[in-house]
Amino acid sequence: MTPTDLNAVREHIASRIIGQQSFIDSMLVCLLSDGHLLVEGMPGLAKTTAVKALAESLEGDFHRIQFTPDLLPSDLIGTDIYRHEKGEFEFRQGPLFHNMLLADEVNRAPAKVQSALLEAMAEHQITVGQKTYPLPQLFMVLATQNPVEQEGTYHLPEAQLDRFLMQAVVTYPTRDEELKILELDSQQQQHSYAPPAKRLSQAELFAMRRDVANLYLDPKLHSYIVDLVQATRQPKLYDKDLGRWCRFGASPRASIALARCARARAWMDGDNFVAPHHIQAVAPEILRHRLLLTFEAEAEGITTDSFIQRLLSLVAIP
Secondary structure: OOHHHHHHHHHHHHHHOOOOHHHHHHHHHHHHOOOOEEEEEOOOOOHHHHHHHHHHOEOOOEEEEEOOOOOOOHHHHEEEEEEOOOOEEEEEEOHHHOOEEEEEOHHHOOHHHHHHHHHHHHHOEEEEOOEEEEOOOOOEEEEEEOOOOOOOOOOOOHHHHHHOOEEEEEOOOOHHHHHHHHHHHHHHHHOOOOOOOOOEOHHHHHHHHHHHHOOEOOHHHHHHHHHHHHHHHOHHHOOHHHHHHEEEOOOHHHHHHHHHHHHHHHHHOOOOEOOHHHHHHHHHHHHOOOOEEOHHHHHOOOOHHHHHHHHHHHOOOO
C-alpha cells in the first residue's frame, strides 16, 4: 500500500468540509496509528461532519452517540435482556461494538459512563457482569467537546485523556474559507449528497498500518522522543520559566504515541524513514492533553501549545 491509496479518504472528507487540513491530517494519522482522537473546538466548526465523513470513507459500522448527563453505562455497552421464550438472559450489544464511534460532546457524561468508555478505549473489550466481550479489531473512538460550555459538563479525568492518542483543536475558518462554506452549503441544498465512490476496506487499512509500523525510526530519534517527554516532567532543567509553568508532565504513553504518529506522518508524506520534523509535527497533538500547567502559567497567558513550542525549541535534535 502507498500513501496515494489514502487519497480517496482525504478527498471525500475535503468535499464535506472547507479547510481544516491540520484536523484532517490528525484524523488520518490517528487512524493509521490505531488510536483514539479527541477533537476540541467551538460549536459549529464541522467537527461532527468531518468525523462522519471519515467513517463514510471506511468499510465498517459507524455509530454516533450524543453524550448527555443522564446517559447510563448500559446505553454504551449494552445489557442482558431476558428472553421469556428461552427462559434465559441474552446479551444485546450496545453502540460500542461498532467499528467507528463518534462520542459527541463527550464531557457531558458522568463518571460511570466515562469509565465504561475508558475500558473500551484501553482494552478493546467491555465487561458486563462476569462476562467480557471483545470489540472489533477495527475500533476507533472520535470524541468531540466544546471548550466554552460549562453548564452540565464534567471535566474529563487525566487517566481518560491519556487514553486518547491525539487531541486536535479545530479553529475558526478564514474569511475566504467561510465564503466557500456558503457556496458548499448552497450546492448541498441544490444537489443530493454523493457518497464516496470507493470505501477503504479494513484489509487495506490493516495493510497500511503494517507498512507504517515497519517504517524505519533511528535509535537516535528514540532518544529524542524520550528526551522530549522527559523534558515535560523536568522542564526546569531546560528553562526556569518552564519549570514554573508545568505541574505535571506526560506519561510513557506519550513516548509511544510520538513514535507511532511520527511513523504515520512520515508514511503519509511518502518518506522511507522518520525525521525529526515528523516528530515535531505531531508533538502538539500528542502532548497538549497530557500536560497540566500551573495557575501561574494561566495568569501569565501561557497556553499548553506555547509551552510545547518553547520546549521543542530547547530540546536538542540529534
